[in-house]
Amino acid sequence: MKYYSLNNKQHEVSFQEAVVNGLAPDKGLYFPKELQPLSNSFFDTIGKLSNEEIAFQVIEQFVGEEIPKEELKKIISETLSFNFPLVQVEENIYSLELYHGPTMAFKDVGARFMSRCLGYFNKDKNQKNIVLVATSGDTGGAVASGFLNVKDVEVIILYPSGKVSDIQEKQLTTLGKNITALEVDGVFDYCQDMVKKAFLDQELQIKNLTSANSINIARWLPQMFYFFFAYKELKKLKNPLVVSCPSGNFGNICAGILAKKLGLPIQHFVATTNANDTVPRFLEDGKYNPKASIATISNAMDVGNPSNFVRIQEMYNNDLTEFKKDFSSYSYSDEETKRCMKKIYKKFKYVAEPHGAVGYLGLKKELNNSTDRVGFFLETAHPIKFHNIVESTLGISLEIPNQIKEIMTKEKSSIKISNYEELKNVILTK
Ligand SMILES: *Cc1c(COP(=O)(O)O)cnc(C)c1O
Numbered sequence: 001m002k003y004y005s006l007n008n009k010q011h012e013v014s015f016q017e018a019v020v021n022g023l024a025p026d027k028g029l030y031f032p033k034e035l036q037p038l039s040n041s042f043f044d045t046i047g048k049l050s051n052e053e054i055a056f057q058v059i060e061q062f063v064g065e066e067i068p069k070e071e072l073k074k075i076i077s078e079t080l081s082f083n084f085p086l087v088q089v090e091e092n093i094y095s096l097e098l099y100h101g102p103t104m105a106f107k108d109v110g111a112r113f114m115s116r117c118l119g120y121f122n123k124d125k126n127q128k129n130i131v132l133v134a135t136s137g138d139t140g141g142a143v144a145s146g147f148l149n150v151k152d153v154e155v156i157i158l159y160p161s162g163k164v165s166d167i168q169e170k171q172l173t174t175l176g177k178n179i180t181a182l183e184v185d186g187v188f189d190y191c192q193d194m195v196k197k198a199f200l201d202q203e204l205q206i207k208n209l210t211s212a213n214s215i216n217i218a219r220w221l222p223q224m225f226y227f228f229f230a231y232k233e234l235k236k237l238k239n240p241l242v243v244s245c246p247s248g249n250f251g252n253i254c255a256g257i258l259a260k261k262l263g264l265p266i267q268h269f270v271a272t273t274n275a276n277d278t279v280p281r282f283l284e285d286g287k288y289n290p291k292a293s294i295a296t297i298s299n300a301m302d303v304g305n306p307s308n309f310v311r312i313q314e315m316y317n318n319d320l321t322e323f324k325k326d327f328s329s330y331s332y333s334d335e336e337t338k339r340c341m342k343k344i345y346k347k348f349k350y351v352a353e354p355h356g357a358v359g360y361l362g363l364k365k366e367l368n369n370s371t372d373r374v375g376f377f378l379e380t381a382h383p384i385k386f387h388n389i390v391e392s393t394l395g396i397s398l399e400i401p402n403q404i405k406e407i408m409t410k411e412k413s414s415i416k417i418s419n420y421e422e423l424k425n426v427i428l429t430k
Helices: 015-021 040-048 051-066 069-079 107-122 138-147 166-173 188-200 202-207 217-237 251-261 278-285 309-315 320-326 334-348 354-367 383-394 402-408 420-429
Strands: 003-005 008-013 030-032 086-090 093-097 129-134 153-160 179-184 209-211 241-246 268-273 327-331 374-379 415-417
Touching: 003 015, 008 015, 015 051, 015 107, 015 209, 015 217, 040 217, 051 069, 051 217, 069 107, 086 217, 086 334, 093 217, 093 354, 107 129, 107 138, 107 153, 107 217, 129 138, 129 188, 138 153, 138 166, 138 179, 153 166, 153 188, 153 420, 166 179, 166 383, 166 402, 179 188, 179 420, 188 202, 188 209, 188 420, 202 420, 217 241, 217 251, 217 374, 241 251, 241 354, 251 268, 251 309, 268 278, 268 354, 278 327, 320 327, 327 354, 334 354, 334 383, 354 374, 354 383, 415 420
Parallel strands: 093 374, 129 153, 129 209, 153 179, 179 415, 241 268, 241 374, 268 327
Antiparallel strands: 003 008, 003 030, 086 093
């Protein structure tokens, strides 16, 4: 499979180059050149396939010959070493729990897949890559865990000081080895801007920088897998399906839409946001007008200018009318989110953390009491990762899972930085 830059369709690269580069030299995101829909027989027999088999068929065309089939199967099986339960919350609403991986966030899927692809490409080479990533919360932990001990890869993670939860901070600052955490005096967008600047910095070219945000295709593409897993479960109901993704950088929902392009029968997508409502506003007035990010209780979605939105627009040829047929987007305040967490706990005994609750709200609105459609929302993190807000809102105390207990006893180690020059100095020492 070839990938082109969204800034210049003439610029084509291989899967390997797209993974290793992260972003095209012209700053464009990479996009797959041609999509081959999956066969009818795949969808007819999906109920009999294992998660690994589904994932292999979904991703195969995107990797092509660049990773041998057996090796790709191994990468997939290491990526999917945990469960993706679809839990019924009410009559026609399900929660797709994506948080049963090592760092208890959906980003484990993309991070594990990408790290193993990069490890494979580095296998016989005498070169080192530096993975540079900005996190608003969960990316950092998943990337740190996914890339720990991967050969010839150094990982540098930027996070906004004081704006991630205690568990998230521990997950990205306690592993050591090839993982370096930079605590930035500023908001997430500032971290992301510095990362983008580093990728364009000529003096850093020799460092082989790559990204591990969902702008990297090896993080983005495997996120398609779980939309297929959910379909496998819900297919028997025969109802039209609606999915709501609590959205920040719009990587998840963009993967869902790509899955639809491959033939996955999802009728409608809802991108639900917190107060960072750039996309909901765009759907209302047709003007894409990004703003600085606003801090909320669903902080992994505090993104003012979602990177993957350009990919979604590409899939609809920038045709807003066509796009709106498949896609809605709604925004919710922290107050509405908390009220919703209380409601689903009281009514259905389901504990949702703030991101999942935002997803539920958008789904509920879209379904609008219709009886024929069935929906699921992505529950993107384990409630323990946002225990302060979950416990105080619901008046309960959560049991701490073992993976988290272990990490909380470890010592935090980070380097404080406040500007680009300081970031550059750290990169140059690696
Ligand atoms: C990253 C993240 C999101 C947002 O996902 P995108 O793919 O960036 O839209 C939502 N919830 C949680 C818990 C996250 O970590």
